[in-house]
Amino acid sequence: MKTWAQFAEEAPDLASFGRTRLEGRIAYLATIRPGGAPRLHPVSPVFAASGLFVYMSPSSPKASDLRRDSRYTVHCSVEDHHGGEGEFLISGCALETINSDQREEIFREARSQGRSPLESYVLFEFRIREAAATIYGDHANPSRTTWKSEEVDRGDPSPQRANDS
Secondary structure, eight states, X not given: OBOHHHHHHHSHHHHHHHHHXXXXXXXEEEEEOTTSOEEEEEEOOEEETTEXXXXXXXXXXXXXXXXXXXXXXXXXXXXXXXXTTOEEEEEEEEEEOOXXXXXXXXXXXXXXXXXXXXXXXXXXXXXXXXXXXXXXSSTTSOEEEEEEOOSOOOOOOOOEEOOOO
């Protein structure tokens, strides 16, 4: 799986489009409930430190879902019934960020964007396994772009944590 920066290096046009669709907007995070059913959450992704991050209350169902099974999908919001400025989604595994210096860097970036993360919030970096975009300029023939990491998917959804240094 790739960090956002690694993904952007491999697929710069798709990453640029994705960042435009996610940055400063509400997106939708899909996680997996304990029983295996999907759960959907509105989130506000943060781009910082070469990665894509989402923070949340430690009591949030999305935090417990990601700690139990790190697989996720994020989809941008769409402005209208015609597809607006296009769709973008990524899927992969979330890595909980526990390094205090990195947490402060990400929270500082979020605050610079007018957000208010609390120190008690948990923070996840979203590593990317695949990405896709659909642009509806010509509704009869929408433009679709996909990217997939060449890394082998070992199918291990167990939660991962960054080292605390």
